[in-house]
Amino acid sequence: MLVVEDVSSLRVKLDEIPPETTVGFVPTMGGLHAGHLALVDASVAGCDKTVVSIFVNPAQFAPGEDLAAYPRTLDADLSHLRAAGVDMVFTPPPAAVYPSDFCTYVTSAVGDAATNAASEGASRPTFFRGVATVVAKLLVLVRPTCTYFGRKDAQQCAVVRRMVEDLWIGLTTRVVLVDTVREQDGLAMSSRNVYLAPQEREHASVLYRALCAGREAVDGGERDSDVVRERIRRIVAEWEATSKPPGVSFELMYVSICSADDMREVKGNIREDSGEVLACIAALMGKARLIDNVLLL
Numbered sequence: 215m216l217v218v219e220d221v222s223s224l225r226v227k228l229d230e231i232p233p234e235t236t237v238g239f240v241p242t243m244g245g246l247h248a249g250h251l252a253l254v255d256a257s258v259a260g261c262d263k264t265v266v267s268i269f270v271n272p273a274q275f276a277p278g279e280d281l282a283a284y285p286r287t288l289d290a291d292l293s294h295l296r297a298a299g300v301d302m303v304f305t306p307p308p309a310a311v312y313p314s315d316f317c318t319y320v321t322s323a324v325g326d327a328a329t330n331a332a333s334e335g336a337s338r339p340t341f342f343r344g345v346a347t348v349v350a351k352l353l354v355l356v357r358p359t360c361t362y363f364g365r366k367d368a369q370q371c372a373v374v375r376r377m378v379e380d381l382w383i384g385l386t387t388r389v390v391l392v393d394t395v396r397e398q399d400g401l402a403m404s405s406r407n408v409y410l411a412p413q414e415r416e417h418a419s420v421l422y423r424a425l426c427a428g429r430e431a432v433d434g435g436e437r438d439s440d441v442v443r444e445r446i447r448r449i450v451a452e453w454e455a456t457s458k459p460p461g462v463s464f465e466l467m468y469v470s471i472c473s474a475d476d477m478r479e480v481k482g483n484i485r486e487d488s489g490e491v492l493a494c495i496a497a498l499m500g501k502a503r504l505i506d507n508v509l510l511l
């Protein structure tokens with residue numbers, strides 16, 4: 215497995231790959247867990263060569279967020295990737311991605327504050343500018359046949375899919391979405407779960423339980439989005455009232471029933487003919503900001 219820090223060396227190595235070879239690309243911020251490795255496995259299974267990037271992207275962290283504290287576990291990450299059969303790992307230093315005169319960013323209106331007040335875009339106003347910019351740069355650099363993203367980050371999937379289409383990157387690269395990998399109790403795996411104190415970790419699966427209750431309502435025939443939203447909120451509120459330990463700080467940030475394509479909030483009834491519909495949730499538990507979603511229809 216080749217580990218490359220330098221942009222032009224990576225391009226030289228990629229250019230040595232014969233043109234008929236398919237290349238899968240998995241962008242990550244490291245701190246790798248089984249969720250990331252599911253993307254890697256999908257790429258290794260689906261493409262001839264697999265390239266992974268590990269880059270903690272400063273542009274997607276707002277001032278005061280956890281850029282400095284973000285888990286960095288490069289040695290362990292590389293041994294996981296080696297074992298998974300990855301061919302190349304790109305680990306650029308920040309200055310290689312954002313030189314001092316860098317001034318061009320990609321922005322997306324998908325799920326921004328103007329289109330959905332209960333979204334990641336609304337909660338973290340500059341986040342998707344950072345994500346879209348680094349993903350665009352990496353896709354232009356690697357020019358993969360397929361690129362793999364986790365459904366865990368629903369708005370990221372929507373932003374990337376739309377960006378790839380809008381910027382014609384999709385003419386050469388297909389975006390493949392991979393299902394969320396969960397801990398045994400249902401908590402979605404995330405690099406940030408290491409921030410959870412033991413008592414918080416014990417209770418963090420309440421978000422998934424609440425989402426599942428919403429999905430059960432839809433499975434049972436419920437179509438009123440207000441009822442489904444309320445059902446999800448009620449599970450969280452009941453947990454807060456009856457089970458939350460006093461030492462666990464918790465704030466529900468949003469519950470959203472929205473279209474997976476454009477992240478617009480569903481008003482009124484959930485329609486069966488309007489593409490995938492998601493229930494999304496975000497909450498602060500202790501120091502960890504947790505997000506999750508499930509497919510409703």
Ligand code: AMP
Nearest residue numbers: 242243244249363364366367394395403
């Ligand atoms: P990150 O390192 O957090 O930027 O994530 C890199 C990629 O892994 C993104 O496409 C994420 O959506 C995906 N990912 C993170 N956690 C999971 C998970 N639990 N299941 C599936 N994919 C995930």
